[in-house]
Amino acid sequence: MPTASNGKWMTGHLKEFQKDPLVFMKTLANDYGEIVRFRLGPFQKVNLITDPELIKEVLVTKQKSFLKSSDVQSLKALIGDGLLTSEKELHMRQRRLIQPAFKKSHIMDYAQDMIVTTEKYIEGWEDGKEIEITEDMLNITLGIISKTMFSMELNEGYDLVGESVERAMKLAVRRMRSIIPLPLWVPVKRNREYKLAKQALDEVLFKIITSRREDTEVKDDLLGILMRARDDHDGTGMTDSQLRDELMTIFLAGHETTANALSWTLYLLSQNPEAEQKLYEELDEVIGEGTIAPEHFTGLSYTQNVISESLRLYPPAYVIGRQVDESVDIGDYHIKKGEMILISQYVMQRKPEYFEEPNEFRPERFENNFIKSIPAYAYFPFGGGPRVCIGNHFAFMEMVLVLACISQRFQLKPAFDASSIKTQPLITLRPKPGLPVVLKKRE
Ligand code: HEM
Structure with a gap:
């Protein structure tokens, strides 16, 4: 070797x-x-x-x-012990239980929520306003996961869950990156803070689960589907504590990755005016002036290729x-x-054997079933095998629809110096130091 x-x-x-x-x-x-x-x-x-x-x-x-x-x-x-961290039999059982919540028919239902959440969010955008793309994309994807998972509106979801998740997550990352993480029972400030953040989060999630168990209305959001899921093998469902772990996992795995992918996509478009123009043309042709609908997804082939190419150059995982x-x-x-x-x-995904001019942004390369012409694991932004991202179709639909909603109405003019933008590989790949842009309303 x-x-x-x-x-x-x-x-x-x-x-x-x-x-x-x-x-x-x-x-x-x-x-x-x-x-x-x-x-x-x-x-x-x-x-x-x-x-x-x-x-x-x-x-x-x-x-x-x-x-x-x-x-x-x-x-x-x-x-x-949610999907991301569980192993062996437990992982297999949980995957069987959760997989149906991510099937095509459900994703079409979530698609409507994705559009409504994004449109509502960008109602607050005005011509000439400066925004920070990475922050706004996080807000949008947090809004979408809160809505699709718990049927919560943007602010409600953030106030209740998002804030505690973010606090706990920051501490978890700090712990993960320290060379020797102190066991949680060692009474140092860092550990106390972490335990408090986790406790706050547990309280919120158990409250949501309990009130949903008492609710007689049948809801078709992710939480509803997961609560009704029964294992084919033994007919049992999930306990509250298993539900809590899975909700936390999906919530965490499901918003930062997508937000980063969208930020990189908007960055790449701002640096590639021809691709940006082609995207606008497709949106004008397929959607026109009206409101975007889930059914538009299949017609948005260039938009889909823009996302695939962005995931190639800047894979969040x-x-x-x-x-x-x-x-x-x-x-x-x-x-x-x-x-x-x-x-x-x-x-x-940047190897020249598989990708011509590998560092260039060329959405067209994904045309004509290009992916079938290269080996299976030369391009795999969502991983593969039994642990492939369970949210892959959800995420792809989300990125295409959010990008379409934004680009139908606004062009983003960079207020950053492109030569200063670097990749920041934390748990996921982020643009640093940030992407300030000025909004220009499209005529
Ligand atoms: C662009 C967005 C996303 C990317 C690039 C991405 C990427 C990945 C990758 C590479 C894995 C496999 C990790 C491994 O094998 O070690 C994974 C797993 C996972 N992802 Fe995603 N993901 C995205 C969005 C989402 C969304 C939106 C959700 C949920 C709504 C989600 C939920 C999960 C879960 C639960 C797992 C663990 C699956 C298992 O082990 O069975 N992800 N993701």
């Missing part, structure tokens, strides 16, 4: 990885090819895999040999990590229990 130079004797390549994981992984991929081993910290051996066939073995054919990586597992303190649970052969390489695997969408 190719091995990267040793790095520092104690920390291996930890410093370089933390400084800029994207550049670090890209350089390793260029220098070593389909697989390379390096060390993070004194003991953790990590294997970066950059070949689509080998990635498929990890995500699909040999997925049973892996667990979620330890940073994802550390989120358990906050989101419990830029890396997938796995812990090796039992020693396994991936291709010709033997990987031992306890080692880690990294697979990076960011690295794969």
